[in-house]
Each structure stands twice: as structure tokens, then as C-alpha cells.
Amino acid sequence: MAKKKNSVEAELLPLVAIDLGSHGIKVMAAERVDGERLRILGVEQSNQYACVEKGVVTQSSNAGYMIVQTLKLLANRIGVSELPAAFVSLGGRTMTIYAVRSVRDQVRHKEVSQALLDELEKECKEKIEQHNPGVAVLGLVPSYFVLDGKEQDELPGEHQRAALVEANYLAFVGKKELEAQVLKSFDQAGKSIEKTFVRQDALLSAFAAEDGAEVLREGCAVLDMGAQTTTLSIFKQTQYLETKVIPQGGYHISRVLEDQGMSFAFAERIKCQHGAASPDYLEKQYTMVVPAPALEVGKLRISNNEVAMLIALKLEEILGPLIELINKHKERIRVVYVTGGGAMLRGIVPFIQQRTPVKVLFGLHDRLLTPDTPDEYLEPRFSSLVGTLLLGADYRDLHPGKKITPPRIKERIEGTLIDIFSANQNNV
Numbered sequence: 030m031a032k033k034k035n036s037v038e039a040e041l042l043p044l045v046a047i048d049l050g051s052h053g054i055k056v057m058a059a060e061r062v063d064g065e066r067l068r069i070l071g072v073e074q075s076n077q078y079a080c081v082e083k084g085v086v087t088q089s090s091n092a093g094y095m096i097v098q099t100l101k102l103l104a105n106r107i108g109v110s111e112l113p114a115a116f117v118s119l120g121g122r123t124m125t126i127y128a129v130r131s132v133r134d135q136v137r138h139k140e141v142s143q144a145l146l147d148e149l150e151k152e153c154k155e156k157i158e159q160h161n162p163g164v165a166v167l168g169l170v171p172s173y174f175v176l177d178g179k180e181q182d183e184l185p186g187e188h189q190r191a192a193l194v195e196a197n198y199l200a201f202v203g204k205k206e207l208e209a210q211v212l213k214s215f216d217q218a219g220k221s222i223e224k225t226f227v228r229q230d231a232l233l234s235a236f237a238a239e240d241g242a243e244v245l246r247e248g249c250a251v252l253d254m255g256a257q258t259t260t261l262s263i264f265k266q267t268q269y270l271e272t273k274v275i276p277q278g279g280y281h282i283s284r285v286l287e288d289q290g291m292s293f294a295f296a297e298r299i300k301c302q303h304g305a306a307s308p309d310y311l312e313k314q315y316t317m318v319v320p321a322p323a324l325e326v327g328k329l330r331i332s333n334n335e336v337a338m339l340i341a342l343k344l345e346e347i348l349g350p351l352i353e354l355i356n357k358h359k360e361r362i363r364v365v366y367v368t369g370g371g372a373m374l375r376g377i378v379p380f381i382q383q384r385t386p387v388k389v390l391f392g393l394h395d396r397l398l399t400p401d402t403p404d405e406y407l408e409p410r411f412s413s414l415v416g417t418l419l420l421g422a423d424y425r426d427l428h429p430g431k432k433i434t435p436p437r438i439k440e441r442i443e444g445t446l447i448d449i450f451s452a453n454q455n456n457v
Contacts, residue, residue, distance in 0.1 A: 036432040039223060039425055043070055043107065045100070045115040046417035049081050049092065049211070050256065056099045056115065057406075057414040058107050061422045067415065068399045069406050071106040073099045082257065086210035093217030100220065113435040114221035116421035118413055119167045119207065120228035120253075120260065126269055127200040128172070129153045138192045141176065141185040143427055149196040157200055165208035168227035172197040172267045182267050199269055201227040216436050223433060224424050228253070229262040229272065231416030235394040236366045238419065248362035250355055251392065252348075252381070253413075254371025256280045261351040263358050270361065273354055275347050279371045282343045286336065290321035290329045300340065301373070303333045307341040310376025344380065352384045359387050366392035372409040 043058045044067070053076030059067040075098050078091035086092050100112045131152040133145060154166040173182050176191035185194075215222050232251045237244055248265035255278045263271040279300075286296035286304075299319065305311050314334045321329035355365060365387050367378055372391060382389040394415045395407045406415075425431070 036434040037113065039114075039431045039433050040429065042112070042114065042433070043109065044418045044421050044425075045103070045112050045223075046414045046421060047096065047099075047115045047117050048414050048417075049086060049117070049119075049214075053077065054081075054092070054095050054099060055411075055414060056103050057411070057418065058103055058112070059415075059418045062399060066399050067397055067418055067422070069402055071103055072406065072411075072414075073102040073106065075099050085204065085207050086214055089210050089213040090217055092210075092214035096214060096218040096220055100218075112220075114223040114433045116223050116226065116417050116424075117211065118226045118228040118231045118417045119201075119203070119211065120258070124167065124201055124203040124227075124272065124274065126272060127157055127202055128197070129157055129200050130195060130197040131156070132193070132195045135192050135194065138177075138190055140187070141189050141191055141194055143187070145194065146185065146196060149194070150198065153196070153198050153200060157202060161202070163205055164202045165205045166200050167203045167208060168201045168225060168230060169198045170201070170227065170230050170269075172199050201229070219435055221433055221435050224421060226417055226420045228413055229260065229269070231413050231420055232366075232368055232392065233262065233264055233416070234419050235397060235412050235416035236368075236392045238394075238397055244363060248358070250358070250362050250365040250387070252351065252355075252365055252367045252369075254278060254367065254369035254374075254377075256370060259347050259351065259369075259371070261354060263354070263362060265361055270358060271354055273351060275351060277347045278369075279374075281347070282340055282371075285339050285343050289331060289339075290324040291319050292322060295319060299336060303336055304340050304374065305333075305337040306344055306374055306376040306380035308334045308337040310379065311337055340374070341380075344377075348381065348384075352381065355385050355387055359385065362387055364388045364390055366390055368392035368409040368412045370410045 043060055045056060045058050048055045053074060055072065055074040057072045058070040060070060062068050075095040077095060078088060080086060080088035080091040104110065104112045131149040133149060150169050153169060157166050158164065171184055173180055174185055175195035176185060176189060177193050229251060232253060236251065245264065246266055250261060250263045253260040257278050257280050259275045259278050261273050262269060283293060283296045283300050286299055287293045311333055314332060316330055316332045319329050319331060321327060367381065367389060378389050378391060392409055392412050394412050397415055397419060
């Protein structure tokens with residue numbers, strides 16, 4: 030007989046976030062201090078297997094193994110016996126947005142409880158999935174609420190009362206395969222997903238916390254430059270105005286350099302150490318002799334100026350449609366935040382700034398963290414993890430006393446391929 034796993038109260042566990050990426054996975058543990066800031070307890074990562082492609086888990090068994098591996102290392106690092114669950118942020122090139130609402134007549138004028146809001150959120154999720162059996166709701170973001178005919182953007186407080194309650198959400202919807210494969214990976218790892226969030230919302234939460242609520246009212250964009258996808262999300266007040274994903278990223282820039290004859294690993298190194306978004310951002314010019322196993326002579330002479338020119342051409346291809354979309358909304362947004370691993374490329378912010386009148390900034394999350402945080406964790410590649418932890422901390426505040434029980438049976442969940450979405454936003 031299988032041994033029954035005991036439940037544990039979520040509040041007794043550290044906050045843990047997992048980022049499933051195309052080059053492996055990263056996990057981060059933190060605790061909330063002073064009610065506002067996060068103290069990073071530790072970070073672990075594994076790139077042993079390439080099991081995620083364009084935001085979709087392609088090998089759930091390999092992903093499950095890396096989840097077990099990294100959570101065990103992280104537990105040892107922070108001095109706990111086990112980390113049974115984590116918050117997860119999801120993204121992908123097929124994700125789109127649905128506006129959806131649910132209404133409840135309480136008959137009497139009474140408290141708008143968190144339990145009621147959870148029920149309305151669940152109804153919204155079920156409504157979309159019943160109308161669209163080939164998709165899964167990956168995350169629901171509150172848009173606005175109407176209490177007895179009075180509209181408000183804020184989540185109803187615990188002392189607010191109403192008879193007629195209307196909840197409006199923005200639902201991030203993706204391939205059912207994405208949700209199924211992520212769940213399967215955690216089942217095979219014997220771990221629980223405490224809550225899933227949408228990567229775009231995790232990033233927005235991190236950067237909005239930096240500049241305050243006014244940046245959300247005035248409008249902003251988040252440009253997430255990943256390895257295999259580059260995603261733009263434009264937000265104003267309580268609405269995502271646009272989301273667009275280009276199925277290319279830093280990996281494809283390195284492939285352009287690889288085409289010159291060097292290995293992919295060396296191309297990645299050249300890009301990071303000697304590359305720039307354009308020759309304009311090079312401090313000095315020099316020529317390098319690099320191994321080139323694809324060439325008959327076995328070596329290649331290439332200048333850092335040539336490297337930057339190749340990178341600039343590829344960036345124009347990747348970012349061109351997204352910058353065009355930013356400029357379409359230039360009167361409605363105040364700032365563009367640039368984040369992701371690609372944000373580490375020298376000169377990327379001025380490269381984008383030259384092509385749009387909207388202010389362009391690095392997406393920073395340092396004010397969310399305690400002053401003793403190591404500088405490494407302030408880099409853009411950790412922003413989605415920090416944003417996920419922030420959303421996770423808020424979720425626990427809204428759901429005190431929640432129990433976590435790791436899965437006892439590793440169920441097999443079969444994913445099915447469906448058509449890629451073409452619409453940016455729909456209404457249900």
C-alpha cells in the first residue's frame with residue numbers, strides 16, 4: 030500500500046517559484062519580510078535536459094526529473110527537509126486573452142467574501158473551457174468589479190457588502206497541451222503546484238511595484254526577450270490592450286553567428302562577451318580569431334563590429350513588428366520595460382529607444398527585495414521569478430490556512446495538439 034503523504038499548511042513553507050525555460054529550469058525560494066519586501070533564500074537551476082520549447086514542456090519525464098533535482102538542491106541550500114510545492118508562471122507563443130465575467134445575486138446585502146470571489150473566478154474559467162474544449166485557462170487576472178451597480182478596479186475588501194456582485198477577469202488561454210504537460214511533469218516529480226500565474230502578469234506586477242500604481246493607470250508595456258520567444262504585452266488601467274509573441278529570441282541570434290562557421294556554444298559566448306545590439310554601442314573595435322569547425326580552415330577571423338552588425342540585423346527582424354505595435358499605442362502608454370535574458374545584450378535599451386518615442390527602461394525589481402540581496406539576483410533574467418513570488422505571497426494572504434498535499438499517484442495526462450490561436454482578444 031502506498032504511503033499517504035501528510036498535508037502541510039502553506040504559511041509554514043518558504044515561497045518557491047519555478048521558471049520552466051527552453052534551456053532548463055530555475056527555482057527560487059524567498060520569504061516576505063516587513064509585509065512588503067522579499068528576502069531571497071536561495072536559487073538553483075538545471076539545464077541537464079532541453080525539455081521546454083517555446084514555452085511548452087516537450088519531455089515531461091525530463092522536466093519532472095529536473096523539478097525534483099532543483100527542489101532537492103534548493104531545500105538543502107536553505108536548510109529545510111523538503112519543498113513539496115511551488116508557484117509556476119506559464120507563457121508561450123499560442124497564448125491569447127479572453128475577457129470574461131461572472132455575476133452572483135446574493136439576494137441580501139451581505140459581505141463580498143473571498144470564498145465568493147473564488148467561486149466567481151472558477152465559474153469564469155469553466156465558462157471558457159466549456160465553450161472551447163481544446164484550450165485551458167492558464168491564468169485569470171482581475172479586471173474590474175461591479176457591486177450593486179457601482180464599478181471599482183480594486184479587489185473588494187473584506188468589509189465591503191453588496192447584493193449583486195459582478196466580477197470581470199482577463200483570462201490568459203493557451204493550448205491544453207501546455208497545461209497538461211506541466212501538470213504531468215509535477216505529478217511525475219511528486220510535487221504540487223500551489224498556484225499558476227501568467228508570466229506576463231508576474232513581470233507586470235514586479236515592474237509596477239517599482240513605479241507605483243500610476244504607471245498602470247497611464248499605461249505601460251513589457252518586452253520580454255527570452256531564448257526562443259520575444260513577447261510584448263501592453264497594459265493600461267485594468268486591461269491588457271495587446272499581447273504579441275514572436276517565436277524567435279536570443280537562441281536565434283546565436284544561430285546567426287553559428288552560421289558563420291563557429292559552434293553554437295562559441296556563438297553564444299561571442300554574443301554575450303563581445304556582441305552588442307548595434308556597432309554604435311561598441312566602445313572599441315577589434316578582430317578575433319575563433320574556432321570554426323564548420324570551415325575547412327578550422328578558424329574564422331571576425332571583428333566585433335561584424336558580430337554587432339549581424340546581431341542588429343536579426344534584432345530588426347525580431348523586434349520590428351513589436352516596436353510597430355508599441356508605436357501604434359504610443360499615446361496610451363508611458364513606458365516600455367525591457368526584461369528577460371536578452372535584456373542583458375549590450376545597448377539593447379538605446380537600440381529600442383531610437384525606434385520609438387515612448388520611454389524605454391530596464392525592467393527592475395530591486396525595490397521588491399531586501400537591501401542584502403546579492404547583485405546577481407537583481408538581473409532581468411530573475412524578474413519573472415521575483416514577480417511570481419510576489420503574486421504567490423499575495424495569494425497566500427488571500428487564502429490563509431490553505432493545505433498542501435503532494436500528489437500520491439503519478440497520473441498520466443495525455444496532451445493533444447491544437448491549432449495555434451490567431452486572435453489577440455475575444456469576449457465570452
